[in-house]
Amino acid sequence: DTAVSQTPKYLVTQMGNDKSIKCEQNLGHDTMYWYKQDSKKFLKIMFSYNNKELIINETVPNRFSPKSPDKAHLNLHINSLELGDSAVYFCASSQASGGRYNEQFFGPGTRLTVL
Amino acid sequence: QKEVEQDPGPLSVPEGAIVSLNCTYSNSAFQYFMWYRQYSRKGPELLMYTYSSGNKEDGRFTAQVDKSSKYISLFIRDSQPSDSATYLCAMSYNNAGNMLTFGGGTRLMVKP
Numbered sequence: 001d002t003a004v005s006q007t008p009k010y011l012v013t014q015m016g017n018d019k020s021i022k023c024e025q026n027l028g029h030d031t032m033y034w035y036k037q038d039s040k041k042f043l044k045i046m047f048s049y050n051n052k053e054l055i056i057n058e059t060v061p062n063r064f065s066p067k068s069p070d071k072a073h074l075n076l077h078i079n080s081l082e083l084g085d086s087a088v089y090f091c092a093s094s095q096a097s098g099g100r101y102n103e104q105f106f107g108p109g110t111r112l113t114v115l
Numbered sequence: 116q117k118e119v120e121q122d123p124g125p126l127s128v129p130e131g132a133i134v135s136l137n138c139t140y141s142n143s144a145f146q147y148f149m150w151y152r153q154y155s156r157k158g159p160e161l162l163m164y165t166y167s168s169g170n171k172e173d174g175r176f177t178a179q180v181d182k183s184s185k186y187i188s189l190f191i192r193d194s195q196p197s198d199s200a201t202y203l204c205a206m207s208y209n210n211a212g213n214m215l216t217f218g219g220g221t222r223l224m225v226k227p
Contacts, residue, residue, distance in 0.1 A: 040123070042219045043203065090159075101147055101164050101166070105160075
């Protein structure tokens, strides 16, 4: 019973292609995120959605477009892939808990390699 | 300069040792301080979080925050080979936790 799942786990593609990564959470959370982890292990937030609405959009190229069809899903579509997009992409989710810290739960990651 | 700095390691210790992992940060607006553990090829998982300055203990793990020095630490007592992982510190301005700033992680290896 995976809490946050991502597909695919590995993605190898050519420069210039368009690809999508899917994320689903079964925790009933209302907020979902996409992070990028580079080769030096830095995790940087890209987007955050709350109840299907975009609430955080960091300085990410507009080739990256998140889509949230419902609260449990947040997909990431990437157009015109570039070499620098190679990284591990993590999806995460959290739930507001009325004063306590809202822990983020991470998926297993999608390792994207652009050739 | 990154907002949150962390020595990437690797840090190699014998089983049973006390491990000290540290982060420094530059933004005094951070209020919540977290430690995440990330095993190889897995997503990060939250170990501990602390609000403002002070200590927090959970089993073999102790988190310390010194806001005056902008310095946080994670201590692991009686380290085990299963503790071998990358440890990421993270910080946020509020308890909503939706804007986390991460350090680059320290890779820890505990040798039997």
